[in-house]
Amino acid sequence: MLTLVHEDIYVYIDKIEEQIQSFSGTSEFVLNNVAYGSIVDQGVIEINATSGAYTSLTLSTGTETLSINQPLSAGDKIVVDLRERFYTLNEAPFLLDGFLELEDDKDNTLALSLTGTGTTEVKYKRNQIVENQMDLYFCTGIDISDNTEIIKRTNVKGETKIYKTAKKEYQWSINGLWxxxxxxxxxxxxxxxxxxxxDEDGVEMEKLANCIISSFQKNSSDSGDYTYTLNGTFEKIFD
Structure with a gap:
C-alpha cells in the first residue's frame, strides 16, 4: 500500500468493466451477478436455441420469478434486458406482466429454466467490479461530500419556503496526484x-460506488512539477 493520504488512508480504484458469462446446455442454467460493496448492474441475458423446441422459460432470483411464455425453436433468440425491462424474440419486442430486481451489495443468483427439449447457448452481460490490488502511488488528499438537495419555492404571497428532500448528491475529489x-x-x-x-491496518473503511470523473485540473507543485486534481460524483457509499 502506497497512497498515504494523511499517512493512514490508502485509495484503490476498482474498475467497473463488462463481464460475460457464457453457457451451453439443455434447460437449466445458473447466472451470477456479484455486487458486494457496489450498485448492481441488472444486465442483459441472451438465449439462443441451437436445436430442439421449448414452450416457455422462467428466470428466478429465489424470491421473484419472471415467466416468459414464448415458444422457442432452433435458430430463435430471446433477449431479456433487465436494465431497461425490455424483451425481444428475434428482435420483435413483447410485453411481460412482471420484472426482476437484483439487489445492491449482494451476490445475486439467477436461475434460468427452459421447458422443452433441445440445446441452448446463454450469455449474461453486465458491468461488474474488477477489484484492484494496486493502490494509488501517492496523493495529498481525498475529499468526500454528501449533500441533501434543498428546494426553494415562492408561494402566492411572495414568501420563500425551503424544502429538504430525500435526494442526495455525492461528490469526491482527489488532490495532488503526481x-x-x-x-x-x-x-x-x-x-x-x-x-x-x-486504513493502515488493511481494514476497508468506505466504498464509493459508481464514480465518474466530471473535471480535471493540472497544477504546478512546489518542486516545479505538475500535480493533478480529479473531481467527480458517485451514487452511494457502502461501509
Whole structure:
C-alpha cells in the first residue's frame, strides 16, 4: 500500500468493466451477478436455441420469478434486458406482466429454466467490479461530500419556503496526484469505477460506488512539477 493520504488512508480504484458469462446446455442454467460493496448492474441475458423446441422459460432470483411464455425453436433468440425491462424474440419486442430486481451489495443468483427439449447457448452481460490490488502511488488528499438537495419555492404571497428532500448528491475529489500515469488507473471501458478506502491496518473503511470523473485540473507543485486534481460524483457509499 502506497497512497498515504494523511499517512493512514490508502485509495484503490476498482474498475467497473463488462463481464460475460457464457453457457451451453439443455434447460437449466445458473447466472451470477456479484455486487458486494457496489450498485448492481441488472444486465442483459441472451438465449439462443441451437436445436430442439421449448414452450416457455422462467428466470428466478429465489424470491421473484419472471415467466416468459414464448415458444422457442432452433435458430430463435430471446433477449431479456433487465436494465431497461425490455424483451425481444428475434428482435420483435413483447410485453411481460412482471420484472426482476437484483439487489445492491449482494451476490445475486439467477436461475434460468427452459421447458422443452433441445440445446441452448446463454450469455449474461453486465458491468461488474474488477477489484484492484494496486493502490494509488501517492496523493495529498481525498475529499468526500454528501449533500441533501434543498428546494426553494415562492408561494402566492411572495414568501420563500425551503424544502429538504430525500435526494442526495455525492461528490469526491482527489488532490495532488503526481503524474498522468496514476490518472490512467481511473480509466474503464464503462466510464465507471469504485473508490475503495482502506486504513493502515488493511481494514476497508468506505466504498464509493459508481464514480465518474466530471473535471480535471493540472497544477504546478512546489518542486516545479505538475500535480493533478480529479473531481467527480458517485451514487452511494457502502461501509
Amino acid at each position: 503524474n498522468d500515469t496514476e490518472i490512467q488507473k481511473f480509466n474503464s471501458s464503462s466510464g465507471l469505477f469504485r473508490l475503495r478506502l482502506v
